[in-house]
Amino acid sequence: MAIPLLYDILNRNPSILAERVFAPWLDMENLIREHNLPFVSLESGHPLKEFDILGFSLGYELTYTNILNMLSLAGIPILGAERGGDFPLVIAGGSCSLNPEPLADFIDAFVIGDAEEAIEDLCKGFIDAKKRTLSKPQLLRELAKIPGIYVPSLYQAEYNPDETLKSITPTVPEAPSVVNRRILPALPPPTVKPVVPYIEVVQDRGAVEISRGCSRGCRFCSAGILYRPVRVRPAEEVITAVEGIMDNCGYDEISLLSLSCSDYPGIEGLVKTLAEKYADKHLALSLPSLRLTPDSVSLVNVLAGARKSGLTFAPEAASPRLQRVINKLTSEEELCATARTAFESGWTSFKMYFMIGLPTETDEDAAAICQMVGKGNALSRIAPGRRPQIRLSLASYVPKAHTPFQWEAQLDEESLYRRADIVRQGLKRWGIKLSWSDTRMSLLEAVFSRGDRRLGRVIYTAWQKGAKFDAWSECFNFSLWQEAFDECGLNPSFYAHRKRSLDETLPWNHINTGVSAEFLKREYTRSLEEQDTPDCREGKCHACGLEKAVTECADRLHRK
Incomplete structure (x- = not known):
């Protein structure tokens, strides 16, 4: 956007x-x-x-x-x-x-x-x-x-x-x-006259940002920190924006964008209103970020009508213990209920995203992914017609700046391969398709996401050697980066695989997101104690630091 x-x-x-x-x-x-x-x-x-x-x-x-x-x-x-x-x-x-x-x-x-x-x-x-x-x-x-x-x-x-x-x-x-992050008190008016390409492009559709920010507090997620606090666009403004984009651009497909569309107040009513209002124009709506719940499937059923191809959800971790560590709780019961609703509704593809290498993860946590996916796979038999395809995507966890896990080390490549193999072997019996991100790309991401300005020499040297479009697998050449690190006298493991002490000066300490280091340290400690932290919008403010600048947060902090 x-x-x-x-x-x-x-x-x-x-x-x-x-x-x-x-x-x-x-x-x-x-x-x-x-x-x-x-x-x-x-x-x-x-x-x-x-x-x-x-x-x-x-x-x-x-x-x-x-x-x-x-x-x-x-x-x-x-x-x-x-x-x-x-x-x-x-x-x-x-x-x-x-x-x-x-x-x-x-x-x-x-x-x-x-x-x-x-x-x-x-x-x-x-x-x-x-x-x-x-x-x-x-x-x-x-x-x-x-x-x-x-x-x-x-x-x-x-x-x-x-x-x-x-x-x-x-x-x-x-x-x-200290440079303070700019924070808008409310969302600006939506863009209803975007430039329309005259050739076919990826994601060729209109888009309306329905909210910005997320209060779920997943400890691995940088976006949840960087876009706080939650700001919601009124439903009437969303409807007007959709109409404006359709009239000005001719789009008949609109994405409603948010870090968590499921948390938008009255999302069901908004979707139904749009679907009914523009039924004669065959408007197709997409919600790219939904939680793993049966209600999400029911919501998408309204969007899809007769076109039911693929659903995608991201539990991230499977074992209850690790879910508490990362503060993203998704029970097997929720997964099974969601899968049952999806398969009974005629969805033909069910994709799940998990991460390996999360802080405190064990081999048992990796094996739990297979157990969770297996239970969902067993339910696919209830689907009418052809049996749905279940796919699983694994990503190697990358610690990010300004998150409770910013002090953690990334898991080394050998351990990542071993954990991924646990999942791969466990899925063989069901023939479930597994995709896994390149660990070398994840290594570089970890290096630069928490790196200092000395890495500029590495980036420059790698580019001189021909590195570009590194996010594209057909262009990625890790050997160029290895040579660049060697020539610059820097070790990528120093940035990626080293655990930081809580009192270490971090390269981003002079950038203030509004979320305090004290809050991040508290959340990090709670993660090690396997304690989850509730959504602050559903209860009392957790004093993340934004209560000093956001009136709504301050009011919630002092609420009895």
């Missing part, structure tokens, strides 16, 4: 022209380089290096080399220190910007948190600086004054003899010692 939303906001401002650019695939890149063509924007074909600002959306750590590659294609110096005022200001935002340090050498300024207002403030600051003919160093110092804007070049990192981080401190008075 970020790109169409910001595109709309910026282009409504008469002083700003915003255009899009995407990383070209390998064949197009070869043509650009072979014929020395300019790398241009999508709308007007204007060379990128002639824009004032170039912004990147950071959604996944394994796309970092693409940033360097795009700068190179555009003829823009890759290192921020080598870019003067004649080149675009390079900025970035998105979920990965909550630990911006690995990209500190390349990005001039990061937008931390909700960008809708922050990006306008940044553009105003840039326009003002341009009128005053400020130099780039002066511009960066002015931008650092804006709440939620982090300018990494204005900070100095120092390290201890054991290679851990000692401190990150500002070098100029304009740079704050």
Whole structure:
């Protein structure tokens, strides 16, 4: 949602022209380089290096080399220190910007948190600086004054003899010692006139954000921390937005987006209203994030009508013990009830996502995945007609910054393979299809998600060796990264496989999400004690830190 939303906001401002650019695939890149063509924007074909600002959306750590590659294609110096005022200001935002340090050498300024207002403030600051003919160093110092804007070049990192981080401190008075995440009190108006592609694209549909944030408190989940507090769009506004998108764009398929659509107040009524209101237009609705409950199946039945292909749920862990550790409870009874409802309703595919390598996980926890899936598989016999297909996807757990597990070590590759084999062997008897993510990709994700700015050298070296599109299996070449780490004298295990002490200075400590370190430590301790923490919207506030800034949270904290 970020790109169409910001595109709309910026282009409504008469002083700003915003255009899009995407990383070209390998064949197009070869043509650009072979014929020395300019790398241009999508709308007007204007060379990128002639824009004032170039912004990147950071959604996944394994796309970092693409940033360097795009700068190179555009003829823009890759290192921020080598870019003067004649080149675009390079900025970035998105979920990965909550630990911006690995990209500190390349990005001039990061937008931390909700960008809708922050990006306008940044553009105003840039326009003002341009009128005053400020130099780039002066511009960066002015931008650092804006709440939620982090300018990494204005900070100095120092390290201890054991290679851990000692401190990150500002070098100029304009740079704050702690950068606070921008938090919108309410969702901005939805975009009802998004750009419509004139060719077939992936996910070619309209989208309405029905809520932002999640209060479930899953301890492995960075999004649950980074998008707090929960902000809900009124149902009337959702309905109006759906109508606007259909009228303006011609879409007959709309996604209702949320971290947890099941938690949207009155979601059943909203879906039924939309289905009935636009029945004559054959509107297809999708809810991409639902909890594993029979009610979710009933809800999707309303959406699907006669088209019932695949359902996807993410229990993440199977054993009750490990579920309490990660604070995501899904009982076998809930799974069986959900599967029964799905199969009786005629769904032909049932996919489940689990993680291996979660903190405190044992071989018994891995085996419990097979037991849970097996019970669901046994129920598939009740389905009318052809027996449904059950699929299972395994992901290697990656500890993330700003979560209760940020101090934990990632499980080593050998142990991950052994745990995955326990699951694979256990599923053989039922012939269930199993897919598993590449552990080497998960290793790099773990390195960069909790890394420091020394990793910039590794990213740069790997890119020079040819690394790009690392998130695509057909392009991923782990040997390039191994060579880069070796040449830079850094060990990936130091970042991925090392458990941190609770008092260690972390590379992202100067980025304040609003959720306090004290709360994260409490949740980490509760996880080790195998204690779950209830959803704060269903009871008392747990004092995560946002009660200091959000009135609703403060009221709930003091509620008797």
